[in-house]
Amino acid sequence: MVEENRELRGNYRLMVVKSPEVAGAARPGQFVHVRCGSGTVPLLRRPISIHRVWPGEGRVGLLYEVKGRGTAWMAGRKPGETLDILGPLGNGFRLAAGERRLVLVAGGVGIAPLFFLAEAARRGGRQVRVLLGGRNREMILAEDDLRQMGIPVEVTTDDGSYGHHGLVTGLLAEVLEREEVDRVCACGPQPMLVAVTRLSVLHEVPCYVSLEEHMACGVGACRGCVVGIRDAFGNISYRNVCTHGPVFEAREVVFDGA
Ligand SMILES: Cc1cc2nc3c(=O)[nH]c(=O)nc-3n(C[C@H](O)[C@H](O)[C@H](O)COP(=O)(O)OP(=O)(O)OC[C@H]3O[C@@H](n4cnc5c(N)ncnc54)[C@H](O)[C@@H]3O)c2cc1C
Ligand code: FES
Known part of the structure; x- marks a missing residue:
């Protein structure tokens, strides 16, 4: 059931749903598949990352950008209405015990899954730093909530309207130059992911x-979401983003055009 669904800024919204099953089982990096309508249009569910969970209260937060028909339908949902979600789906971030110092790099709404990771990693005693990037100030999301948790945040905007002027990958390059980091985790537009991968x-x-x-089915049946994965010998095989991912070791991913 939808408990809250409010605009954060511009096209970005936060929806909180009551779902004890999802809240109890979710791990950072997983997603839910949302049925966006009561009829057959749109036919396909829409994948949305699990942004926050409040396990004790059985609540799940979804941070989403209104892009097209499905997310516009989500934006119209009112508290008290039922939302049909499947999940938690996919494989999330699997951190080794020795990975203590994390840098999370988010491009715009890419902070959605990384927020859940930041919160869980921090609770687990790891050092977490978040780099938030966006084209402009409107795309910088969740900054205050991260700071309230005591997580250091640095911000960049492409147009210089807020934070450092430039790309978030410029900030990452500086951090990797001067600090010991055990693991980088990133979510955002593909050019950003390619640059983050190169730097790492x-x-x-x-x-x-x-x-x-x-995505289409979201459960590994249609092969509509495959990505090339390169092994240590350079052989490429294809994996479903929905079931093997959406989180992958960056150096193994064959990005479009690479
Ligand atoms: C695992 C996963 C997790 C995601 N988590 C989030 C999240 O937490 N918050 C969020 O806002 N979005 C997230 N997305 C993207 C989200 O699923 C799409 O934006 C959404 O499905 C668009 O649906 P729509 O009907 O509103 O738009 P459509 O009418 O389907 O499309 C509108 C426009 O958005 C583009 N678009 C559609 N799907 C995607 C996509 N997957 N990636 C990039 N562009 C797309 C289309 O090409 C088109 O230009 C996630 C996607 C995946 C695969
Ligand atoms: S969306 Fe169908 S296999 Fe991934």
């Missing part, structure tokens, strides 16, 4: 990327 490989820091491919 250059500095020999393991990196996870969370991919946001277009």
Whole structure:
């Protein structure tokens, strides 16, 4: 059931749903598949990352951008209405015990899954730092909530309207130059993920990327979401983003055009 559904800024919204099953089982990096309508249009569910959970209260937060028909339908839902969600789906971030110092790199609404990761990692005693990037100030999301949790946040905007002027990957390059980092985790537009991957490989820091491919079934049946994965010998195989991912080791991903 929808408990809250409010505009944060511009096209970005936060929906809180009551779902004890999802809240109890969710791990950072997983997503839910949302049925966006009561009839057959749109036919396909829409994948939305699990942004926050309040397990004790059985509540789940979804941070989403209104882009098209499905997310516009979500934006119209009122508290008290029922929402049909499948999940938690996919494989999330799997951090090794020794990965203590994390840098999370978010492009715009890419902060959605990383927020849940930041909260869980922080609770688990890891050092977390978040780099938030966006084209402009409107795209910088969840900054206050992260700071309230005591998580250091640095912000960049492409147009310089807020925070540092430039790309978030410029900030990441500086951090990797001057600090010891055990793991980078990133979610955002593909050019950002490609740049984050290059920097992580250059500095020999393991990196996870969370991919946001277009999806259909969401459960591994249609092969509509495959991504190329390169093994240590250079052989490429294809994996479903919905079931094997959406989180992958960055250096293994064959990005479009690469
Ligand atoms: C695992 C996963 C997790 C995601 N988590 C979130 C999240 O937490 N918050 C959020 O806002 N979005 C998230 N997305 C993207 C979200 O699923 C799409 O924006 C949404 O499905 C668009 O549906 P729509 O009907 O509103 O738009 P449509 O009418 O389907 O499309 C509108 C426009 O958005 C583009 N678009 C559609 N799907 C995607 C996509 N997957 N990636 C990029 N562009 C797309 C289309 O090409 C089109 O230009 C996630 C995607 C995946 C695969
Ligand atoms: S969306 Fe159908 S296999 Fe991934």
